[in-house]
Amino acid sequence: MSFIDEKDRNMFDVHVGTIKPVIGTIEEEEVFEEEKDLKRGLHQRHVQMIAIAGTIGTGLFLGSGEALASAGPVGTILGYLLTGILVSGVVISIAELAALVPLTGSYIRHAEYFVDPALSFAAGWNNVYLTVVSIPAEVVASAVLVSFWTTSVSNGVWITIMGLLIIVTSLCFVRIYGELEFGFAMLKIALIVGLIIMGLCIDLGGVAGQPRLGFQYWRNPGPFVQYLDIPGATGRFLGFWTVFSNAAYAYSSIETMASAAAETKNPRRNLPKAAKRIFIRVLLFYVISIFIVTLIVPSNNKLLLRSTGNASQSPFVIVATSAGIKVVPHIVNAIVLTSAWSSGNSTMLTGSRILYGLAREGHAPKIFLRTNRFGIPYLCVLFIGVFIALGYMTLQSSASMVFGWFQELVAAGTLVTWIVICVVYLRFYYGCKRQGIDRSELPWAAPFQPYAAWAALFGFGLILLTGGFAVFMRGHWDIEKFFGSYFNVPFILIIYFGYKITKKTKIVSLDDMPIRFYIDIANQNPETPEPQAKGWRRINILWS
Incomplete structure (x- = not known):
């Protein structure tokens, strides 16, 4: 096969430790560059919690209020639930690919081998471009969150501090990133559990001076909202349809866990394990949280559309404030601040590893292959870090509009990323069928395939093409x-x-x-057996 021959002559850069070349006369085992340069520092608990952290962010804490105001309680729940189902299809697709071919750069590298080098180039640089506009957005968001407590210090100071934190932590051993994400994820989970309990207490009349609400707000103002005051079923459907773009942005970065596959210990075991739990996490953390929000905040509450960028726009904070619980806004703001830092770290990890992967495939300058003593592609990190300076644009009010564009671009780019992942997976799936390869031979065969990938491809393609439908309506x-x-x-x-x-x-x-070729590599390089869980770890549902 000419494609394999060409790649083998250039020494396949597969992250598997040591293997014998398929082509040529060399008999010695060769250590491939990716194994030598990058170090495996992410353990199972890191991967599991990174997968959790990727599903929880400002989209849930702050953005869910906007969705409720546009679609009503039933429309919001359905939108987040259906988007979560589609996202689960993306995650299990990329996990199956990454388990067989655990390369840095994930689906960007897979596109090179299973679709077209041109798609690898286009998707890779599209992701780098998204990275350099999304990290400044997170840094600016951090500055706005801090302003919730103090306005006496210029936002430029907080932008500088957060930017330096992201760069410094990204230059350290990848396990530092893993430990940070582990801690951030624990904080997010604790906050969500606390907010759900608080919401239930308020809804059931457990707060002094507050009546029992039950499903009152589902009846009045009603289960759906008439979007843009369009009458009838059309207005209600359009309101429901707006939730998909909002939810897609909320779920962005959920595929991050596979980007550092080459730096994950036992990736063929740990990545699928994290992927298999994605839907349960979506159900627990998003759908249940959104359900509680719909019970305690009416969709016609004018505060839901107030875009402050800090905790005051969170529906949980709105209801806690009205119930006289004064400490909740500060707790939410503090943990959302850690979410912004977490998101910046994840975006930097994804962007820098994809840029490294592009360099390995010859789609970016080879200088980006340089790594430091911690095994971090530091020039990739520094290159992306330079663009954090775009955050200073927001210090002038006339430039804030431009930054609003950046955030819109990131949301649309997330949909493009998921579409590319589905395309790559489907090509791989039908490649297996053509070559007579039973999927049971793979390290992990994802369930519900290829239907999950097809559903996600069609769904996100439709959402991408219709995401801005409102601008085509008269007067909008x-x-x-x-x-x-x-x-x-x-x-x-x-x-x-x-x-x-x-x-x-x-x-x-x-x-x-x-x-x-990759199946043979996996068979020749088995991973260490998973140790049997003992003690409390046997009931650990978060990362065991």
């Missing part, structure tokens, strides 16, 4: 919304076809995919 044209919703579509197509025409790349045929 908004150039910022249109640009943010649709810029990514022509952007990635131009990069893809530009590279394809320039380099004359070809789509990898189903027969030439190196699937058997």
Whole structure:
């Protein structure tokens, strides 16, 4: 197979330790560069909690109120639930690929071998571009969150401090990142559990001076909202449809766990284990939390549409304040602040590893392959870190509009990322069928395939194309919304076809995919057996 031969002559950079080359006369075992340069510092508990942390963020704590105001209680729950189901399809798809081919850069590298080098180039640089605009957004969000407590210090100070924190922690051994995400995830889980209990107490009349609410707000103002005052079922459906874009942004970065596959211990065991629990986490943390919100806050509460960027816009804070619970806003703001830091760290990890992966495939300058003594591609981190300076644009009020565009672009780019993952997986799936490879031979075969990948591909494709539908309605044209919703579509197509025409790349045929090659590598390099859980670890449902 010509595709394998060409790659083997250049020494396949598979992260498996040591293997014998398939082509050539060399008999000695070779240590591949990716194994030598990057160090495995992420353990099972890190991967499990990174997967949890990736599903919990400002989209739940702050953004759920906007969804409730646009769609009503039933519309909001359905939107988050259906989006969570689609996202689960993306996660199990990328986990199956990463378990077989645990490369740094994840789906970007997989696209090179299972679809087209041009798609790898386009998706990779699209992700780098998203990284350099999303990290400044998180840094600025941190500054706004701090302003909840004090306005006497310039936001520029907090932008500088948070930017330096993200860069410094990203240059340390990857286990430092794992420990930070572990701690952040524990804080988020504790907050969500606490808010759910608080919400139930308020709803059931357990707070002095507050009546029992029950399902009162489902009846009045009602289960759905008439979006833009459009009458009838059409207005209610459009309100429900707006939740998908909101929920997609809330679930963004959920695929982060696979980006550092080459730095994960026993990735063929630990990545699938984390992926299999994604839907349960979505159900527990998002759907139940949103359900509680719909019980205690009416969808016509004007405070839900107040965009302050800090804890005061959280529906949990709104109801806690009205109930006289004064400490909740400060707790929520503090943990959302850690969420912004966590999100910045995750985005930096993903972006820098994808840039490293691009360099390994020859799609980026080779200088980005340099690593420090901790096994971190430090030049990738520093290159992305330079763009944190974009956050200073928000110090001038005239530039804040531009930053709003950045946030819209990140939301649309997340959908593009998920679509690419589904395309890569489906090509891989049908490559297995063409070559007569039973999926039971894989390190892990995801359930519900290929239906889960097809559903996610169709669903997110439809959401991407209709995400800015409101701008096409009479009297609602908004150039910022249109640009943010649709810029990514022509952007990635131009990069893809530009590279394809320039380099004359070809789509990898189903027969030439190196699937058997990777299966042989996995069989020749078995992972260490999982130790039997003892004591309290036997009932640990978070990361065991």
